[in-house]
Amino acid sequence: MTMTAMAKPEAPSGCFPRAENRCHVVSNAPMNSEYRLLVVDAPETGLSAYAGQFFHLLCPATATEQPFLRRPMSIYRIDRENGQLGFLYKVTGKGTRALASLAPGDELNATGPLGVGFSLPEGTKHVAMVARGVGLATLAPLARMARAQGAMVTAILSARAPEFLMSRDELEAAGARVIEVNDVAGNSAPQEVINRLRDIHAETPIDFMATCGSNRLLGLTRDLCSEWRIPGQVAVEAFMGCGLGMCFACVVPVRDAQGHEEMKRVCYDGPVFGVEEVTAW
Structure with a gap:
């Protein structure tokens, strides 16, 4: 099998539902001193996700944290049998600290699935x-x-x-x-x-x-x-604004087949790219 044997799926419009999913927290437990696993019940649109896509999570406001933007979060677990999604995350700032405050039964607003996996x-x-x-x-x-x-x-x-x-x-x-x-x-x-x-x-x-x-x-x-x-x-990681390809806040340099550099949006053209395309991020 050669490197040209793989055709990357066409992304953009109409390829994924981009729904605003109202999910309910099943568990939100620490995996170790740095990482937590958030498991939620998800509707059918959320469960249409596939490997490498992500969701844009609306972090809750708390007494001490008032996150403004949503946070992009990779999908860690897609459990269609039980109707659940899992997100593995590291608590690093106000957004993830707010996510860590979610308890079983709380609602999580998750836009997605997004991107090309x-x-x-x-x-x-x-x-x-x-x-x-x-x-x-x-x-x-x-x-x-x-x-x-x-x-x-x-x-x-x-x-x-x-x-x-x-x-x-x-x-x-x-x-x-x-x-x-x-x-x-x-x-x-x-x-x-x-x-x-x-x-x-x-x-x-x-x-x-x-x-x-x-x-x-x-x-x-x-x-x-x-x-x-x-x-x-x-799978490339990047800070994002809208998560929908409109704001161009998450562009990274990539190379085309001729070696010419261009800028692509992680949220819309990715987050998954060919290893020969991405030099660093």
Whole structure:
């Protein structure tokens, strides 16, 4: 399979419902000292989401926090059987602190699903995912999508320390093989991850790669995709205003097939792009 074998889905108008979903909180619990998992009951429009898309969440006003703009949030879990969505987030500012105040039964206003997500080429047999930190939130649904299409999934999860590693259970439940690396153990450096992936590729050839959460991981993913002549995609993170493509607050530089640079909107043209398009973000 060559890198030209994959056609990225057409995004924009009419491709997704862009609905204002009234969701109700099921749980909002800490996963560790930094991250929380927010699970909500969602209507049918919200459950139409697929891996790599996101929602624009209206953060509640509290006694101490008055968030003005919505917050873009990757989809961590799409549970159509139980009618639920999950969002994994790190509490860093007034918006996420406000989200952390939500309790079971509270209403969450979530616009979406938004953006262009992942697209696996037909016949994909082995997907390798590499993610760091909250980048895991974006890649978790991809594991289920890949397994549903009959592909094997290997996920390399990276973090600063063992206590910040998450999602093993989520990914293993999806049928992925999970490998954890961290800075404390000294096995999370890019060359260490490259060596591990080359060993995996030699054993069972990888024919698609996906990444999120680190420019270093983007670089190594791009290099390996080029070396093995396989397609790969990256989910890009960006500050957003409207989340609908109108305000152009989330543009990033990308390269076209001829190497010419242009600006594209993360919320509308992405957030998922080909690894050969994105240099950094």
